[in-house]
Amino acid sequence: MTRVRVDLNISLDGYASGEQSAENPMGEDWGRLMAAYTGTRTMQERVFGDTTGAGTTGIEDAYAAAYFEGVGSEILGAGMFGFHFSDDPDWQGWWGDEPPFGMPVFVLTHAAPRPSLTLGETTFHFRSAAIEDVLAEAVEAANGLDVRIGGGVSTATAFVRAGLVDDLHVAVAPIVLGRGVRVWDGLAGLELTHQVTSEVAESGTTHVTFRR
Amino acid sequence: MTRVRVDLNISLDGYASGEQSAENPMGEDWGRLMAAYTGTRTMQERVFGDTTGAGTTGIEDAYAAAYFEGVGSEILGAGMFGFHFSDDPDWQGWWGDEPPFGMPVFVLTHAAPRPSLTLGETTFHFRSAAIEDVLAEAVEAANGLDVRIGGGVSTATAFVRAGLVDDLHVAVAPIVLGRGVRVWDGLAGLELTHQVTSEVAESGTTHVTFRR
Numbered sequence: 001m002t003r004v005r006v007d008l009n010i011s012l013d014g015y016a017s018g019e020q021s022a023e024n025p026m027g028e029d030w031g032r033l034m035a036a037y038t039g040t041r042t043m044q045e046r047v048f049g050d051t052t053g054a055g056t057t058g059i060e061d062a063y064a065a066a067y068f069e070g071v072g073s074e075i076l077g078a079g080m081f082g083f084h085f086s087d088d089p090d091w092q093g094w095w096g097d098e099p100p101f102g103m104p105v106f107v108l109t110h111a112a113p114r115p116s117l118t119l120g121e122t123t124f125h126f127r128s129a130a131i132e133d134v135l136a137e138a139v140e141a142a143n144g145l146d147v148r149i150g151g152g153v154s155t156a157t158a159f160v161r162a163g164l165v166d167d168l169h170v171a172v173a174p175i176v177l178g179r180g181v182r183v184w185d186g187l188a189g190l191e192l193t194h195q196v197t198s199e200v201a202e203s204g205t206t207h208v209t210f211r212r
Numbered sequence: 213m214t215r216v217r218v219d220l221n222i223s224l225d226g227y228a229s230g231e232q233s234a235e236n237p238m239g240e241d242w243g244r245l246m247a248a249y250t251g252t253r254t255m256q257e258r259v260f261g262d263t264t265g266a267g268t269t270g271i272e273d274a275y276a277a278a279y280f281e282g283v284g285s286e287i288l289g290a291g292m293f294g295f296h297f298s299d300d301p302d303w304q305g306w307w308g309d310e311p312p313f314g315m316p317v318f319v320l321t322h323a324a325p326r327p328s329l330t331l332g333e334t335t336f337h338f339r340s341a342a343i344e345d346v347l348a349e350a351v352e353a354a355n356g357l358d359v360r361i362g363g364g365v366s367t368a369t370a371f372v373r374a375g376l377v378d379d380l381h382v383a384v385a386p387i388v389l390g391r392g393v394r395v396w397d398g399l400a401g402l403e404l405t406h407q408v409t410s411e412v413a414e415s416g417t418t419h420v421t422f423r424r
Binding site: 012013014170172174176177178179185186187188190197198206 | 224225226382384386387388389390391396397398399400401402403408409410411412416418420
């Protein structure tokens with residue numbers, strides 16, 4: 001049974017990384033928010049290609065491993081494809097020739113319609129439809145596996161606010177940022193529709209999981 | 213060595229209980245925010261006078277017990293004395309004839325000066341001075357024990373923002389309120405001056421402690 005999943009990394013005061021720029025494409029505080037996560041063995045291997053066994057193991061790494069398990073398709077906002085950084089209609093995004101997805105990826109965009117784009121084992125489909133309709137398509141493409149709403153933050157929280165997300169995993173770093181994208185707005189009462197569990201990792205990051 | 217302590221109970225989205233009224237003197241969401249805490253054996257005994265051994269034990273109860281340990285004086289905002297609920301200049305607050313403090317309590321108020329008030333084992337002193345000056349007086353009155361900034365929330369966070377607090381304990385209930393008093397504003401970078409530790413209690417509440 002397909003589940004719809006979101007993973008967020010936020011600060012104690014409820015901010016995800018904001019203010020994207022060419023120098024900081026993931027946002028200005030992304031490094032600090034993600035430090036514990038990117039330091040795991042799983043992320044070192046899966047994202048940074050370090051197969052020497054470097055990186056932390058333990059609770060944090062278990063969440064990192066779970067992030068990659070059982071996903072059959074992904075939905076991204078336009079920014080995560082890299083649309084904001086080029087006006088070139090043939091721009092192939094910022095993920096390079098071998099994007100790390102390896103599955104169908106649905107990109108939400110209001111730009112002019114464009115054909116699907118296959119790079120390596122990843123095929124990007126560009127959609128300007130309602131998120132419910134795009135999700136239905138992604139569920140079918142996932143072929144029984146899960147659909148991950150991969151970001152950015154405003155895309156991910158839009159799916160949560162719309163009641164479309166079954167599993168929301170929020171990694172709360174033990175820092176107070178005071179700036180960024182507010183993730184909790186519009187989510188009051190989420191504990192009434194989802195079961196909440198919390199766990200503190202070795203890094204001090206608290207992993208809060210909402211499941212329905 | 214006297215330490216200055218603050219304890220807050222907040223939601224995942226960083227709200228403490230807001231909107232005080234005569235019906236909800238501690239604020240509209242206070243009950244939900246405090247449920248795990250008030251359910252502890254320590255709180256049942258110390259606050260509600262239940263000496264039958266009722267209430268939870270464990271991690272939550274350890275924090276509740278620590279709350280009462282080693283405090284020599286307390287600072288409260290005017291609202292916590294109950295000033296907002298009466299115009300009577302002789303109003304003795306809402307704590308009754310035997311307030312639960314049993315120590316000197318300094319009440320921050322801009323109302324007309326009034327003499328100190330002793331009720332049972334508690335003496336209330338009313339001050340309109342700068343918080344640094346009131347704190348100095350409270351430290352002296354604590355006589356080597358700690359000073360607790362007992363609330364309300366805006367009073368407590370004012371002391372934290374001013375850099376006057378050594379130990380900030382934040383109990384984060386696993387609920388998303390979407391309303392109340394925002395506690396993290398103005399506290400960006402608190403992890404740079406204080407050591408942060410986190411622990412999840414049986415109730416699902418995450419206890420985050422900042423210590424310097």
